Amino acid sequence: MSLVKVTNLSFTYPNQSHPALKNISLTVPKNSYVTIIGENGSGKSTLARIIGAISLPQNGQVSIDNLLLDKAHLNAIRAKIGMVFQNPDSQFVGSTVEDDVAFGLENHCFSPEEMNEIITKYLKLVGMNDYRFRTPESLSGGQKQRVAIASALAYRPKLLIFDEATSMLDPQGRQEISKLIQNLKLRQLATIISVTHNLSEALVSDYVYILNHGEIQGRGTPTEIFANQELITKNHLKLPFTLELIQQLKKAGFPFENEQLSTTELVQYLWTLNSTT
Ligand SMILES: Nc1ncnc2c1ncn2[C@@H]1O[C@H](COP(=O)(O)OP(=O)(O)O)[C@@H](O)[C@H]1O
Ligand SMILES: [Mg+2]
Structure with a gap:
């Protein structure tokens, strides 16, 4: 069953001659992890903002969890959605990590005990419970994004939307957040839509x-998409380095049963080749 259904959606910003979205149709099944890539x-972002009920569609329809996205359902839909954006600093609203997670819960009539329990649960989930009383200035970008994820998850949204949530992070932060998103998917905590420049993320x-x-x-599974060199080139995308290397090695006649190897797995595989030749 699909949680998000977009039908013939078009959108033009005021005073713009070209539409930012043209006739988009897509579905996102419940508990799936969908990535949106492109230069x-x-x-x-326009698509993410409409699915996230920040802007309303102009032409076409969007429905989230069987509710049509229109003025009447705006608040009901927003309550089902958590969003995490690119800039770790612009999302931190609390004076401490704990405050930040509490902020999103304030309208939900939880008792202080319940609130405390929820905050602990989600800070633990993102590995930030030890930083509970820290201020934002003392956190790295990746740590702030973890808190943003905990804050979004705390009110139990059905849909989590990431818009380039890793793009301002250093490589380590990027990897940590990508892993965390995969983990959320494995635990089926929410349906996930992630807009990303990081094609390694699309791959998983x-x-x-x-x-x-x-x-x-x-559109397709990562295997379908990344095997289509023409599609990748035409859309000015760059394959993740390991995948590029695997494809070159395959062309050169090396057997690969699984193309979705991490860098470490690829290195291990190359060592086994080395020891058998
Ligand atoms: N607030 C805005 N007003 C006018 N045009 C906009 C606005 N935001 C984005 N655009 C235009 O809409 C198009 C799509 O932008 P965006 O959705 O931000 O793309 P992406 O997130 O893929 O970089 C671009 O041509 C951009 O210049
Ligand atoms: Mg964008």
């Missing part, structure tokens, strides 16, 4: 959409 200006998702100039130019 800058392709319409990813269930399904990928490619946007270009406001249109969907490609």
